[in-house]
Amino acid sequence: MELIDRYLVLVGFGETGWGALLLSAAAMTLGVSVCGFLTGTILGSVITFMQLSRYAILRWLADGYTTILRGVPDLLVIYLFYFGGSAFLGYVGGLFGYQGFVGMPAFLTGTLALGVVSAAYQSEVFRGAFKSVASGELEAASAVGMRPWPKFRRIIAPLVLRYAIPGLGNTWQLVLKESALISVTGLVELLRQSQISAGSTRRPFEFYLTAVVLYLVITWASSSIFRHLETRTLRGTRRAL
């Protein structure tokens, strides 16, 4: 009992508690994950367009992108954006006569790295979803005289999104868990905040356990949101199984 009381004071919202900081760090985790995920959605749809293009060179480039980004550890991608970005900013600074180190903003690093990695996964999800759009629907749209853009907006995009939701849900969970790696750049998200708190109180076990619990709450909540979305977008459709 005494153990539990001491733990609750440690992670609580009292004067010596770290609760508020942990919660705001969890918000930062959510923020960087959402930004990274949306960046990945935009980039991923561009790559899907390339994969489905009639030009071999574009298909080839897109395949190379997904193969490399899915085959290389994400930590390396984060290092690339963090150090590479700083070097690039330093170079740009040098052009304007500024000598010295320009650090890459950690939030931007996180958004870019998560976006670039998740784009590789999301493009595969979109491609699979596009393949499951019945070709009859596309032909029907052409038959009633839709030009490419209205056809995309009215027919393809809604159908692809409907089929993509389960896959997008998986990718979101991946991004969320990957966001913990951004802590190596010093962005104060959930894991980094736990490290800081653990360091200053010398109670690592309690804080990392709390981090695990908070991550579980976020993944559980987001998976139920995605489940809800899935049933909502499937209204009015019949399923064999």
Next chain:
Amino acid sequence: MDFIFMWEAFLTLLPGLPLTLELAVTSIVAGGILAAVISLIAVVGGPIGRGFTRGYVFVFRGSPLLVQMFLIYYGLGQFRPLLQDLGLWVVFREPYWCAVIALTLNTAAYSSEIFRGGLQAVSVQQVEAARACGMSGPLLFRRIVLPIAVRQALPAYGNEVILMLKATALASVITIMEVTGLAGKLIADSFRAFEVFIVAGAIYLAVTFFVTRLLMIIEFWLSPHLRMRPPSLT
């Protein structure tokens, strides 16, 4: 692009490869055994077994591997006197073993779901047919259920193996100098992120390429009945 630097980077990173492979192989083998046990409990363990395995899978799939690693390496360090009394401190003071334990527990959660899916995909008719031939118990499992389940689970399990190979990179955060650890150090020293990224990425891609080919061969070897028959004269 500075090819001389990239060659030097390659020579710097290559000594980390054995450690990466060692981490991956140890945790994949140990995690595979643990996953087999967990998926068996899930399938035959009744409501309690199912509840336990569901909880295990939820916790290890729902939280980041890096946090699990920190919890084991830094978190358990807090209980040093207790662990010393139990004689476990020799394990938990080594970052290598902590990384292996975290990777093993993590991959066991993912793989057990894959194995469970494979086991449950074995159709009732096939089991009935085997029973009709007089097989039951271990013999039925060994001859019928296991081969079919392995075949069904292999593609998904292959993905998991590749993911584990990439996941070993996280061990570098708890001071293990495998390929990514050496790459991070080299980038911080030389500040040439792009070249080092290309070299380290190429090493990982080479290993992944090799592993995917190997899995394709195993898949080919396990599904002779799906292959085209050789043309015959009669």
